[in-house]
Amino acid sequence: MAADTVTDVFEEHRPVLMGVAYRMLGRVADAEDVVQDAWLRWSQADRSDVREPRAYMVRITTHLALDRLRRAQTRREAYVGPWLPEPLVTDFGPTVPDTAERAVLADSVSLAVLVVLESLSPLERAVFVLREAFGLPFSDIAETLDRGEAAVRRLGARARKHVEERRPRFDADPAQQRDLTERFLAAASEGDLDGLMDLLAHDVRLVGDSGGKAKAPLRVIESADKVGRFLDGATRQGVADGMRFRFVEFNGGPGLLASRRGEPDSAFQLGVVDGKIQYVYIVRNPDKLRSLFSAAEQMP
Template sequence: MTATDTAIDAFQEHRPVLMGVAYRMLGRVTDAEDVVQDAWLRWSRADRSDVREPRAYLVRITTRLAVDRLRQAQARRESYVGPWLPEPVVTDFGPTVPDTAEQAVLADTVSLAVLVVLESLSPLERAVFVLREAFGLPFAEIAATLERGEAAVRQLAARARKHVEERRPRFDVDPAQQRDLTERFLAAATEGDLDGLMALLAPDVRLVGDSGGKSKAPVRVIETADKVGRFVAGASRQGGAEWFDFRLTEFNGGVGLLALDKGKLDAAFQLGIVDGKVQYIYIVRNPDKLQSLV
């Protein structure tokens, strides 16, 4: 086996982890893929003779590239039209995550709700949070990755964790309940049944739509059950929900709903459930963010 073959095999072995780090850092599949491709180019050109732990080396490269990309992305998002949501991604953790508890942690850190909260962290705080909370890296390794002292990294981790805990919605994660509520919500929405919707919505429910100005969606967050219920029922009547083919699926660690118009994916929906009520409704209609679900 040549040195090139060895490099390719090592990279492919760790590629799922690298994509996991990059996606949690950036919230966009395309950006994550670009970062991982750049990591491959650096890995293929590097002197690997002294690399004892390829996984740690590759995670280090990927994280640094993602931090740089995130700084650029944050500047671009200031001009984004309407609310910004992460790009939905199919979550299949596969046989590399055999432990149920570990899979639950990975699912939580890739949820739309958590990724939205991570947007409010600094790039370094986000990197520390992702590496520590999602992948369990030691503080010493994170410090080496970010070229910071271990004490400083511990402070970043504590600050990021506190920030996320204070802002993270406490959604119920029972898949059966989420599926049931999603199906009931879909039935009420497609029928324009305002009373049926109101029975499902929490009083302080929030609806967040992301279109990037490229399709129809609210340009502001809609709040309270009355306003959200009337918006959903009205949109169903005006938009002709009967024209859409709705499919239940799973993305970002939870049950979701896809709306297809003549076979073309038009929107992705996901509900956040708390105490049997819909607390959040996420709607992604930006066509650039639907490609990974097609």
């Protein structure tokens, strides 16, 4: 296989490999590292017996992601404050219209689902990602993981049950979520505490991820009163300090990117249930905002 062909084949499947790695790890930088390692393995491998390059590369990527995930779990036990996935700017493009297929893709990278996946074992997470996000047959997943098909089916059933029981039931209508996000931003930035409180569910939860490297709550904040007052104070202070906001689609839904002096400061996303904000996710760990630099630089 010629060098240009080797590269072309890999680049054709890079989006799938990145999708597998990100869903496995919840970090854009880690996923990019895994895909780069997969490229090295692919480019140096004996490919004479490879009949299905996509399956071969997915297998390499999955094993690399599993190794990194096992190492990362030890680090996350010492993580300061709540942990959230790294925001991923998502644009499924014109080839994936606003259909059930798009909804599946968006759901599989949502912050809520990725948070729940953190509580699965590495193997359960791998089976769930390959089955639910990419629709691979259990026989193919078993071959990828070097496990028996019956064992893989049990892992998949256990993982699916766990995710279904624990993930929040958010409304999937992006138009409603965008509208609420716009109203949320207007009320918060204008100091309209009453208007902000009207948008929040009575048992709303705010989860902030700073990793101890920025100011953010070290515990989950609960109740409309506490969340509303925290957001009112934090947003007003940010606006006073020159913070700018831009709507960005990340992790399959509308969100807000806050920036200062052209650099990303915070990423917000809301979880909506029955027309009310049930969750507020805020990522402030600067290590998790690096992939949003280009979006921040485009702000007026």
